[in-house]
Amino acid sequence: MFFVIDCQDKPGHLAVRLENRDAHLNYLKDFEQQLIMAGPFMDSDNQMIGSMLIMAFNDHAEADSFCAADPYALAGLFERVQIRPWRKVLPA
Template identity: 30%
Template sequence: MPFYVYAQDQPDVADQLMELSEEHWSYMDRFEDRLILRGPTVSDDGEKHTGSVHVADLADRAAAERFAREEPFWKAGLYRDLTVVAADVLVSREPEADVHYTLVTAQWPLSADAPCDAEQRGLSGAEADSRLIFVAALRDDEGTGTTGVVAAVRALPDEARGLVRPFAEGLADGRPAAFTAQRWERGGRN
């Protein structure tokens, strides 16, 4: 089952991230065949690492939590926040190197009377727009409804947010959605 794992950096940890980068990559290499998407979030100018994104196909929530908490940057205390959420992957294309991408997330409250099926909402139409290289519906722990969407988009933040908004609003089913958009880069060894 795919899980979206996002870790936000502590302030001023760039040097420590560099020191542990080989250890981080070696750890991720162990999951290479299960990583659907990976890479850092970065500042608007692309100069500063701000977090790490991984979408990994793992056995269950416990395995996803282990994956996140045994990661070297987390163990060294370099992250301040960690998100681990089950995901239904709707679009997954290989990102290109050296291209500007934005990671867009939208989150909303779970409603027991509004479980959503992404395919029934027409989200498979996202495949037609090649700028959307990754789209996943985020699921509640019981798998009965959506709590958000995450997308990697080949566009700058304002345009990327606009491209994701129709899919997010369709899944949110009238629930208020909070959007974030931040630069993202393809990760891993090249």
């Protein structure tokens, strides 16, 4: 099952994001087989302000565990994390 993980950074936390970026990217390497796509949300000044990932997990609990162990989450970067089941329709 696919899940969209939508993370919004706390305001003023770009330094936290940058300090933990390498650890976050290394963490994602452990989930390469489950990772469909990922990348940051950007503001009008082209600064990273959040993250969006589409990943495959067996269930919502597995997605929750993945998010809880993300170095960004452990560093307190996120103001909000929303995990939603998603079904790919197009392109077929």
